[in-house]
Amino acid sequence: MAFADTSSSPRRQQPLIPSFLYASSSSSSSKSLYLEKMLGSSGPRSPAPSPAADRSGFLIPSPEEPSRKMEMYSPEFYAACTFGGILSCGLTHMSVTPLDLVKCNMQIDPAKYKSISSGFGVLLKEQGVRGFFRGWVPTLLGYSAQGACKFGFYEYFKKYYSDIAGPEYATKYKTLIYLAGSASAEVIADIALCPFEAVKVRVQTQPGFARGLSDGLPKFVRSEGALGLYKGIVPLWGRQIPYTMMKFASFETIVEMIYKYAIPQPKDQCSKGLQLGISFAGGYVAGVFCAVVSHPADNLVSFLNNAKGATVGDAVKQMGLVGLFTRGLPLRIVMIGTLTGAQWGIYDAFKVFVGLPTTGGVTPAAAPAAELAKVQRGEDCIFPGAVFSLAILHACSLIVPPGCLRSFAKLVILQ
Numbered sequence: 001m002a003f004a005d006t007s008s009s010p011r012r013q014q015p016l017i018p019s020f021l022y023a024s025s026s027s028s029s030s031k032s033l034y035l036e037k038m039l040g041s042s043g044p045r046s047p048a049p050s051p052a053a054d055r056s057g058f059l060i061p062s063p064e065e066p067s068r069k070m071e072m073y074s075p076e077f078y079a080a081c082t083f084g085g086i087l088s089c090g091l092t093h094m095s096v097t098p099l100d101l102v103k104c105n106m107q108i109d110p111a112k113y114k115s116i117s118s119g120f121g122v123l124l125k126e127q128g129v130r131g132f133f134r135g136w137v138p139t140l141l142g143y144s145a146q147g148a149c150k151f152g153f154y155e156y157f158k159k160y161y162s163d164i165a166g167p168e169y170a171t172k173y174k175t176l177i178y179l180a181g182s183a184s185a186e187v188i189a190d191i192a193l194c195p196f197e198a199v200k201v202r203v204q205t206q207p208g209f210a211r212g213l214s215d216g217l218p219k220f221v222r223s224e225g226a227l228g229l230y231k232g233i234v235p236l237w238g239r240q241i242p243y244t245m246m247k248f249a250s251f252e253t254i255v256e257m258i259y260k261y262a263i264p265q266p267k268d269q270c271s272k273g274l275q276l277g278i279s280f281a282g283g284y285v286a287g288v289f290c291a292v293v294s295h296p297a298d299n300l301v302s303f304l305n306n307a308k309g310a311t312v313g314d315a316v317k318q319m320g321l322v323g324l325f326t327r328g329l330p331l332r333i334v335m336i337g338t339l340t341g342a343q344w345g346i347y348d349a350f351k352v353f354v355g356l357p358t359t360g361g362v363t364p365a366a367a368p369a370a371e372l373a374k375v376q377r378g379e380d381c382i383f384p385g386a387v388f389s390l391a392i393l394h395a396c397s398l399i400v401p402p403g404c405l406r407s408f409a410k411l412v413i414l415q
Contacts, residue, residue, distance in 0.1 A: 070355045073159050077356065082152035084350035088343040089147025094140040095342075098123075098132040099335045101204050106328045107302040108205045116331050127207060135203040138213040142196025146189045151347060153185035154248060175249055182248035186241045194236055195229040201305035224308065232304045235312065239297030243290045247340060250286040255360035258282060267361045275358045280345040282360070287340025291333045296324045298332065 070076055093100070102119040105112070113119040123131050158181035162170040170177055199216045202209055210216030220228065258278050259267050267275065303315040316324060348358040 072356075073155075078152055078156060080351065080354045080356060081155045082148045084347045085147035085149070085151030086144045087147075087350055088347040089150065090140050090144030091346065092339050092342045093143035094136055096335050096339055097134075097136045097139055099331065100139070101132060101134060103328050103331050103335065104201055104204050104302050104306075106331065107299050108306050110323075110327060131207075134207075135200045135212065138196040138200040138203065138216070141213065142193045142200065145192035145196070147343075149189035149192050150182075150185050150244060153188055154182050154244075157181035157184045175253060178249040178252050179245050182244045183241050186244040187237065189244075190233065190236050190240050193240075194233045197236060197301070198229050198232055198305050201302055205302070205306045232301050235297050235300040235304055239294045239301055242297070243294035243336075246290045246293050247286055250289050251282050251340075251344060252360045254285055255279065255282040259361040267358075272352050272358075275361075276345055276349055276352070278361070279348040279358055280341045283344030284337050284341030286344075287337035288333055290340060291329070291336035295326075295329050295332055299324050299327055 070080065098120070102113065102116060102123065105123070106114075106116075106119055113122060120132075127134065158177060161177050161180050165173065165177065195217070196213070199210075199213055199220050202220060203212060203216045210219050224231070255278055258281070259270075263270060263274075263278070270278075299319060300312060300315050303319065304310050304312070307314070319327060344359070351358060
């Protein structure tokens, strides 16, 4: 048997699976015909299959083609975002428990925990290696619940406010949509987080109080009552709502700018690895801004949950105004920057896994002129306030009696 001489051309490694078995939308019919000719000599020829049968028959999709699709804004979409939020927030916060432990103790007892390095040394000497992970169970459960509400409701409120605004205003005021949607979501998320956060801080800053959540939660309730678990809810909102507004709005803006100015091709032409790398980078930069904005309230939360019967005035008096803004800030910048970058990376990786696009990077298209009425100049000034008013009403509906909200809404409309 003679073989063709291939010495003059570079040898190409042949795939184990013949390439004609992979179907594509452009050439599936020709390749199926080729396969039919190969198999036709061994038996009677069957009628040519229809295009629909080609796609569901012997030929299998190419590895480059996504095998799963999920409809945007469907119940499955929101469920996927919720589960992605559980993974992104729960796992990342649990992984930085040692940093969080040192940070909380630096805020409560700066004389003893003077710096990051000395703080780790003190913990290692007094509590051993196991002491670095004290409070990891309430951290995991609390931030998993918070992440589920934060990411799931953010996607919901972002769509909700965009639909209210209409395509033109949703594009023009997209940053305002991000801010309002994230603020509304965080109000709900913190209600889920607050009891776990209260127990976590007490366990981490008072050695001997409890070993973890199972014995710490009943002991906390016996000491301060069930409502004591929500003693820090207002400072927690003060920490988390600005943090989350900065986290989502700055991330969406940073990622959009990266795709617009730093990447020479459209987002849909970038590889998934590149898109996830951009998500991590945008999340890290956003996390630095988040840490600075929310740090004073973080100091208040740690102080109030550590001291029984303490008030905000007591915290300001003991820590001082400058200490409120700066105590433990360098460590928190490192922790929150890494944390936020990892959260966006995990969240978008999960979205890609279930067949969804990564977050951000595509500016919504403006609505056609025929679909919208002509907008008067005065309305441009009214709309931003309307979006924030809706966000405030949604947030207040969770904690204010409905009758008060109806009266407030009537007053706004009459004005």
